[in-house]
Amino acid sequence: MIVCVAVVGHQNNPLYIQSFTEADDALKLHHIVHCSLDVIDERVNNPSKTGTTLNEAFLGLLYPALNYKVYGYLTNTKVKFIMVTTDLDVRDTDVRSFFRKFHAAYVDAVSNPFHVPGKKITSRTFSESVTNIVRSYSFN
Amino acid sequence: MIGVGKMKLYSNVLDKPLSKGKQEVSLSAFALLFSELVQYNQTQVDNIAELERRLDDAGYAVGARVLELLCNRDKGNRRETRLLGILSFVHSTVWKVLFGKVADSLEKGTEHEDEYMISEKELLVNRFISIPKDMGTFNCGAFVAGIVKGVLDNAGFPAVVTAHFVPIEGQHRPRTTILIKFAHEVLKREARLSQ
Numbered sequence: 001m002i003v004c005v006a007v008v009g010h011q012n013n014p015l016y017i018q019s020f021t022e023a024d025d026a027l028k029l030h031h032i033v034h035c036s037l038d039v040i041d042e043r044v045n046n047p048s049k050t051g052t053t054l055n056e057a058f059l060g061l062l063y064p065a066l067n068y069k070v071y072g073y074l075t076n077t078k079v080k081f082i083m084v085t086t087d088l089d090v091r092d093t094d095v096r097s098f099f100r101k102f103h104a105a106y107v108d109a110v111s112n113p114f115h116v117p118g119k120k121i122t123s124r125t126f127s128e129s130v131t132n133i134v135r136s137y138s139f140n
Numbered sequence: 141m142i143g144v145g146k147m148k149l150y151s152n153v154l155d156k157p158l159s160k161g162k163q164e165v166s167l168s169a170f171a172l173l174f175s176e177l178v179q180y181n182q183t184q185v186d187n188i189a190e191l192e193r194r195l196d197d198a199g200y201a202v203g204a205r206v207l208e209l210l211c212n213r214d215k216g217n218r219r220e221t222r223l224l225g226i227l228s229f230v231h232s233t234v235w236k237v238l239f240g241k242v243a244d245s246l247e248k249g250t251e252h253e254d255e256y257m258i259s260e261k262e263l264l265v266n267r268f269i270s271i272p273k274d275m276g277t278f279n280c281g282a283f284v285a286g287i288v289k290g291v292l293d294n295a296g297f298p299a300v301v302t303a304h305f306v307p308i309e310g311q312h313r314p315r316t317t318i319l320i321k322f323a324h325e326v327l328k329r330e331a332r333l334s335q
Contacts, residue, residue: 075208075211075212076211076214076218076219077207077208077211077294077295079208103212104212106208106212107208107209107212110204110205110208111205111208111209113201117204117294
């Protein structure tokens with residue numbers, strides 16, 4: 001199941017981070033998200049020779065650790081979405097559609113005229129829609 | 141051929157099927173809202189420059205959000221890194237989303253290397269506005285200039301954007317031009333990328 005999602009701005013400033021476990025290792029999850037930012041930067045700056053010319057938003061598996069996986073997604077405005085999951089057999093298509101819905105919820109949150117770009121996203125509607133999206137993906 | 145393709149006219153409005161709604165906003169509603177915006181700002185400021193700056197700021201917020209929205213909807217997912225790329229993006233895609241048509245023309249300035257102009261015969265926002273004589277060269281197109289500035293800034297091309305009236309002989313109403321002046325580092329980066 002998905003344990004953590006995060007939105008990071010284009011200057012690597014955190015915009016939204018939410019963990020979905022009751023255990024108190026939320027800090028560990030924050031740390032994982034932070035480390036995966038480095039991996040994203042590496043992928044963006046040195047495109048692998050085997051990959052296509054970097055037009056892909058979905059970055060795929062960033063790095064697999066022992067008991068969780070981290071997926072990344074980069075929008076055209078350099079805003080990064082990171083998702084940590086403890087499922088070991090997620091399908092690629094599921095993760096892609098998760099990020100698509102997440103992107104739509106993010107655009108809705110940013111379109112709020114009272115949202116200051118660069119500051120944390122404080123919209124309750126956004127948290128609720130993220131929780132709903134995560135919940136609908138927890139049973140794959 | 142009268143009657144071919146004629147829609148079924150419903151006598152009772154309650155019988156009409158619920159539609160998803162057109163993806164359009166009524167022009168009069170927008171014109172009313174925009175006129176209120178201008179009037180409200182007019183009461184808060186003392187001079188024209190401040191009014192123009194406020195409209196600019198309002199447009200900037202819109203531009204930032206429009207860019208996020210378009211990046212979400214864009215199927216091809218190309219991030220524009222070249223000057224001409226982002227300019228044609230603004231000129232066609234952004235204009236089409238906002239005003240329903242592409243801008244009239246995109247030109248490169250002749251005097252300076254870093255100036256580009258998007259011209260429009262009549263900006264949609266200015267359609268129902270006539271500037272009183274004592275306001276001089278004030279142009280409510282500053283709102284649209286702010287939108288363009290928001291899009292360019294958030295796409296990584298900082299620029300100074302202003303709106304001007306350009307009188308054309310033979311036409312009663314002058315043409316509106318959005319002048320885009322890119323920051324120095326943008327040109328340096330463009331020169332480096334062109335090699």
